[in-house]
Amino acid sequence: MLNRLSARLTLALTVILAVTCGAWLALTLFATRLYQEEVDQSLNSPLAHYIAKAYPLISDGLVNRDSLTGLFDQLMVINPRIEVYLLDLEGNILAFSAEPGRVKREQIDLQPVRSWIAGSETLPLRGDDPRDPGGRKPFSAAEVYDGERHAGYLYVVLEGEEYESAAGLLASSYILRLAIGTGAIGVLVAIGAGILSFAWLTRRLRRLSEAVEAFRKADFETPVNLANWRRGGDEIDRLGVAVEEMSQRIADQIEQLRRADATRRDMVANISHDLRTPLASLQGYLETLSMKQDSFSEAQKSRYLDLAVRQGDRLARLIAELFELAMLDSTVTPPNFEAFSLGELVQDVAQKFRPDAERKRLHLETEIPETAPFVRADIGLIERVLENLIENAIKYTPEGGSVRLSLAVGTDGIEMRVADTGQGIDADDRERIFERFYRAEKSRGEGPDGTGLGLAITQRILQLHDCPIRVESVLGKGTAFTFRLPLAQS
Numbered sequence: 001m002l003n004r005l006s007a008r009l010t011l012a013l014t015v016i017l018a019v020t021c022g023a024w025l026a027l028t029l030f031a032t033r034l035y036q037e038e039v040d041q042s043l044n045s046p047l048a049h050y051i052a053k054a055y056p057l058i059s060d061g062l063v064n065r066d067s068l069t070g071l072f073d074q075l076m077v078i079n080p081r082i083e084v085y086l087l088d089l090e091g092n093i094l095a096f097s098a099e100p101g102r103v104k105r106e107q108i109d110l111q112p113v114r115s116w117i118a119g120s121e122t123l124p125l126r127g128d129d130p131r132d133p134g135g136r137k138p139f140s141a142a143e144v145y146d147g148e149r150h151a152g153y154l155y156v157v158l159e160g161e162e163y164e165s166a167a168g169l170l171a172s173s174y175i176l177r178l179a180i181g182t183g184a185i186g187v188l189v190a191i192g193a194g195i196l197s198f199a200w201l202t203r204r205l206r207r208l209s210e211a212v213e214a215f216r217k218a219d220f221e222t223p224v225n226l227a228n229w230r231r232g233g234d235e236i237d238r239l240g241v242a243v244e245e246m247s248q249r250i251a252d253q254i255e256q257l258r259r260a261d262a263t264r265r266d267m268v269a270n271i272s273h274d275l276r277t278p279l280a281s282l283q284g285y286l287e288t289l290s291m292k293q294d295s296f297s298e299a300q301k302s303r304y305l306d307l308a309v310r311q312g313d314r315l316a317r318l319i320a321e322l323f324e325l326a327m328l329d330s331t332v333t334p335p336n337f338e339a340f341s342l343g344e345l346v347q348d349v350a351q352k353f354r355p356d357a358e359r360k361r362l363h364l365e366t367e368i369p370e371t372a373p374f375v376r377a378d379i380g381l382i383e384r385v386l387e388n389l390i391e392n393a394i395k396y397t398p399e400g401g402s403v404r405l406s407l408a409v410g411t412d413g414i415e416m417r418v419a420d421t422g423q424g425i426d427a428d429d430r431e432r433i434f435e436r437f438y439r440a441e442k443s444r445g446e447g448p449d450g451t452g453l454g455l456a457i458t459q460r461i462l463q464l465h466d467c468p469i470r471v472e473s474v475l476g477k478g479t480a481f482t483f484r485l486p487l488a489q490s
């Protein structure tokens with residue numbers, strides 16, 4: 001229960017109220033008592049003086065017993081709360097009106113008595129209580145004269161034994177009880193209001209902490225969703241919005257990490273597989289060659305060497321392409337955008353592939369408008385795209401076919417198209433050829449050499465340029481790849 005914020009706040013409020021009320025009660029009782037003493041003392045201040053004047057208490061150096069008895073009897077009738085003591089000049093008690101066994105002192109300190117008579121002190125003024133060896137009480141006093149001679153003091157203790165304790169005081173005062181009762185009800189009402197308002201104020205915090213707890217339990221995967229949470233309200237509202245955004249971010253990142261991890265695992269599996277195949281062949285050829293050195297003819301030896309070199313090339317190419325993809329994936333080297341003539345670039349690349357095309361007796365044609373505006377892209381990367389597409393077109397088109405490179409200028413860009421009259425790609429493969437290491441059924445086994453990374457690199461480069469690549473293909477008729485680069489001035 002106490003691990004709830006509202007409960008703690010209520011407890012704190014209760015403690016504060018209890019301490020405040022306790023202090024207030026103590027102060028009230030203390031002040032009431034003092035006030036009562038002050039009123040009592042000031043009302044009764046002339047009492048001792050009147051008595052001393054009215055009764056000859058000491059005559060001829062002796063205590064006047066008759067006069068004393070008369071006085072005590074009269075006092076018992078008029079006000080039994082008053083006790084009268086007759087003192088000599090040293091403060092020794094000569095006679096008193098209280099019951100004999102109850103008086104515990106023999107002498108009264110005269111210092112406050114003299115101050116009282118001088119009238120210089122503020123009230124209430126206390127003097128020794130004869131009934132209590134350590135106690136002090138408000139009093140009234142007057143000098144007692146034996147004829148003209150100052151013979152002693154009359155010491156009147158007010159208030160008797162009543163109101164000694166706070167409870168006694170309380171029991172005696174209806175007003176005080178009423179005030180304290182009202183105060184107590186007020187405190188209870190305040191605590192009740194505190195409980196309600198704390199519960200109301202901490203409601204949103206509770207909701208927030210429940211949401212965060214749920215987020216934690218769900219392994220940080222389903223982000224916190226505080227429906228209808230007010231934006232831009234108080235601190236709690238702002239906290240809620242921030243928590244929502246933060247959890248969304250965390251969930252996204254965890255998802256991203258998971259995906260990256262899966263991709264990485266796939267990659268590693270693919271790479272090790274694809275590295276192992278050419279490496280195993282290479283090793284196989286070299287081992288055979290070294291074992292059969294003596295029995296092999298020159299022609300056989302050179303055939304095995306050729307095969308080994310081809311596998312070595314394949315390995316080198318694979319590693320180079322993997323490296324290229326890794327570079328494209330990393331954000332270390334962003335594309336370097338510049339304006340250039342796509343037509344000229346296409347001419348250059350086509351020129352490079354002419355010998356390959358001639359070797360396969362293919363027509364390599366280009367269709368480039370005389371005046372084409374510049375495009376804006378990374379020239380080196382676009383050269384790689386063209387190389388990959390033209391290389392594929394040549395590779396997957398049988399002898400006698402043709403490869404056509406054409407540029408079409410549009411309002412917002414130039415469309416580049418690489419079309420061939422080759423074997424084509426069937427619909428299922430078409431969806432997957434851009435995946436890393438994917439090669440269509442026909443291309444595997446007996447078909448031309450390749451690693452299946454060329455189109456992945458191509459697509460990644462065009463992605464960095466925000467340009468999608470399209471493929472159209474008819475099985476046995478041919479294939480065309482198209483993409484559009486933005487114009488330099490738009």
Ligand SMILES: Nc1ncnc2c1ncn2[C@@H]1O[C@H](COP(=O)(O)OP(=O)(O)OP(=O)(O)O)[C@@H](O)[C@H]1O
Nearest residue numbers: 392393396433439440443450451452453454455479
């Ligand atoms: N012009 C094309 N005609 C027919 N099939 C094609 C053509 N271009 C690509 N393909 C198919 O798509 C697959 C993937 O091509 P990609 O360029 O990525 O790999 P690759 O050419 O096999 O190897 P490399 O990484 O050496 O380029 C190829 O194996 C091939 O099956």
Ligand SMILES: [Mg+2]
Nearest residue numbers: 392450454455
């Ligand atoms: Mg290729």
